[in-house]
Amino acid sequence: MTIILNDTRIPIWLDCDPGHDDALAIILACFHPSLNLVGISTVHGNTSLKNTTSNALTLLSILDKAVQVPVFSGATHPLIKEENLVTTADYIHGKSGLDGSDLFLKIKHDIHNLTSPKSDNINDTLFNLNQTIDLYQDKLVLIATGPLTNLALLFQMYPQSINKINKISIMGGSIGFGNKTPFAEFNFWCDPLATAKIFNNSQIHDKILLAPLNITHTLLVTKDVLKNILKPQNSPISSGSSSSSSSSNFRKMIYDLLTFFAKTNEAEQNWFDGPPLHDPLAIALVLNFFQKDNVSVKDPSSLNNYNLNVNFNCCKVRSISHGLQKGMIQILQDNIPHGNGVMIAESLNIDAFWKILYDVIDLADNVSPANIL
Helix, strand or coil, rough: CCCCCCCEEEEEEECCCCCCCHHHHHHHHHHHCCEEEEEEECCCCCCHHHHHHHHHHHHHHCCCCCCCCCCCCCCCCCCCCCCCCCCHHHHCCCCCCCCCCCCHHHHHHHCCCCCCCCCCHHHHHHHHHHHHHHHHCCCEEEEECCCCHHHHHHHHHHHHHHCCCCCCECCHHHHHHHCCCCCCCCCHCCCCCCCCHHHHCCCHEEEEEEEEEEHHCCEECCHHHHHHCCCCCCCCCCCCCCCCCCCCCHHHHHHCCCCCCCHHHHHHCCCCCCCCCCCCCHHHHHHHHCCCCEEECCCCCEEEECCCEEEEEEEEECCCCCCCCCCECCCCCCCCCCCCCCEEEEEECCCHHHHHHHHHHHHHHHHHHHHHH
């Protein structure tokens, strides 16, 4: 891996557990012109590590990014594995972690023996991540959209890396409620000890951008969003139509995946107006924080009115690692000066978020090998 001189893009490393919403996060990370996705590590979470790794590799192949973006397999289970405790979300994401599209599953099957992670050993993965942090010293942004096991192990094995990263943007947690227990969000509940090791470490604490459920629950994949995904933005589907007959294979695949995601979220969590699209928000926070959200996705040399207008509340927080409230985030002090605590996103321009996402989907659709099948 080499650094391109005078590269103004933000170097990012995505730690994820694909996952339907992770899939859209990967698309955003791959195709936003202000981002340089230098690596992906997978982790247990929405499904098994075997599935999350295979799903990441399949998505990159579908996006024609398999050569450019290396995938490293991470932790198979939480730091402390509780006997007989199921920590996957098959009830939302299906047995494969990305159920819902026959085309996706076909491609996954077809390339199974043709793709593999750069490493399937956790120690090798952490070594490579630490080397990447060294390479992009003070510039790399870690983005985590699954349980925080890999990051906790990284900072335990390479504590010096903490001071070499720029920011850590995390999708997880919730303030005042949960979606796995009354107290905790799923990612943080999956590995509450790892969560506590991240949030209760004073060296890491002030580097965190956080997208909790409180804000991700405002980004719903409504029927109108699904219609917009089916067609390029200069060719909108007429009002009331949801037919995918004239759409590309790639768009049908995304539509089918998110339709499955909508149905399971409605059945399991009563999301009748559409499911929250959690994970891409961790990337959107990075774009806003580094003032890259006004860069035109389709013409990076110009500006566009995408302003995400994220409202951050800088807070001192702690995380609970054990007991009934494990995975819970507690705010100890809020509205403190920026740079002195966790930057918790509280609101954003929802229309601008979708505009950015539709545009990166357009870019991905233009190059996806899925469209020639």
